[in-house]
Amino acid sequence: MPTALVTGASAGLGAAFTRRLALEHHDLILVARDAVRLNEQAEKLRAEHGTEVEVLPADLTVDEDCERVERRLADPDRPVHVLVNNAGVGLNSSFVEADIAEEEKLLRLNVRAVMRLTHAVLPQMLARRKGDVINVSSVSGFGPAQPGATYSATKAYVINFSESIAAGVKGYGVRVVALCPGYTRTEFHQRAGINIQPIPAKAWLNADDVVREGLHDLRRGKSVSVPSVRYKVVVAAMRHLPHGLVKRLTRDTRGRIKQAPKGGDGTRR
Numbered sequence: 001m002p003t004a005l006v007t008g009a010s011a012g013l014g015a016a017f018t019r020r021l022a023l024e025h026h027d028l029i030l031v032a033r034d035a036v037r038l039n040e041q042a043e044k045l046r047a048e049h050g051t052e053v054e055v056l057p058a059d060l061t062v063d064e065d066c067e068r069v070e071r072r073l074a075d076p077d078r079p080v081h082v083l084v085n086n087a088g089v090g091l092n093s094s095f096v097e098a099d100i101a102e103e104e105k106l107l108r109l110n111v112r113a114v115m116r117l118t119h120a121v122l123p124q125m126l127a128r129r130k131g132d133v134i135n136v137s138s139v140s141g142f143g144p145a146q147p148g149a150t151y152s153a154t155k156a157y158v159i160n161f162s163e164s165i166a167a168g169v170k171g172y173g174v175r176v177v178a179l180c181p182g183y184t185r186t187e188f189h190q191r192a193g194i195n196i197q198p199i200p201a202k203a204w205l206n207a208d209d210v211v212r213e214g215l216h217d218l219r220r221g222k223s224v225s226v227p228s229v230r231y232k233v234v235v236a237a238m239r240h241l242p243h244g245l246v247k248r249l250t251r252d253t254r255g256r257i258k259q260a261p262k263g264g265d266g267t268r269r
């Protein structure tokens, strides 16, 4: 059976990936920080699908933990056939008001871990001339966003990185996709402390649908996947409308900007 390693496997989109891949007869390696939740998820998957499940608790913002996962991905005796770089966080503050340590942690998880884990897994995939890498990005990666400037920039990195890697490994039987969901019902917004009240019901996607469409697009050879027609339209607009208009439309998308810092003369900048 092929083996898939999923980061952020204990909740939301990551948990949906584990369910889908188990249904498709993959053995699984589950990565996240909370070992108790990972073990519960592993038990469920074993009971419901009869798959082999390995639990690998790790905080991917911590060097030693990330390296442990890298070593597992690079182990030639226990090949990993599918890597899902899904773990990611957002922050509920404008850049100027944010804690710089939190911004840096976000960068380490959303960018650095994605880059390092992809680098660890590709050599053995290329040697076998087979493998899939799914990097979870976001619709917000297609344009500027306020607040959450660092978040949308990390997701832009994931899109650009994935497209570049996909082109480089295409001739070697390895497929890479950036999966770019819009608002999806998971724990993401609650964890970031984002008020979801102003977000219309129609904007929400279901995690299982997002995962199904992402895997379908990967297997069709796409290097960027935007699940659902409504978000395909949003992304087309973000890509093709005049940039000035996009900036105005994406400004303070969730109404969370407080006030600009005061200048020395008491005026707001």
Ligand SMILES: NC(=O)c1ccc[n+]([C@@H]2O[C@H](COP(=O)([O-])OP(=O)(O)OC[C@H]3O[C@@H](n4cnc5c(N)ncnc54)[C@H](OP(=O)(O)O)[C@@H]3O)[C@@H](O)[C@H]2O)c1
Residues within 6 Å of the ligand: 007, 008, 009, 010, 011, 012, 013, 014, 031, 032, 033, 034, 035, 037, 058, 059, 060, 061, 086, 087, 088, 089, 090, 109, 136, 137, 138, 139, 180, 181, 182, 183, 184, 185, 186, 187, 188, 189, 191
């Ligand atoms: N939900 C949305 O609307 C949406 C939209 C676009 C893109 N996305 C992207 O989708 C991905 C998955 O998010 P989600 O919505 O499923 O969020 P979620 O429900 O909050 O799940 C996040 C997962 O990441 C794990 N995680 C968090 N910090 C970690 C760390 N430092 N090291 C290892 N694992 C960590 C969490 O487990 P532990 O806390 O146990 O570590 C959890 O399993 C993210 O990359 C997010 O940016 C989400």
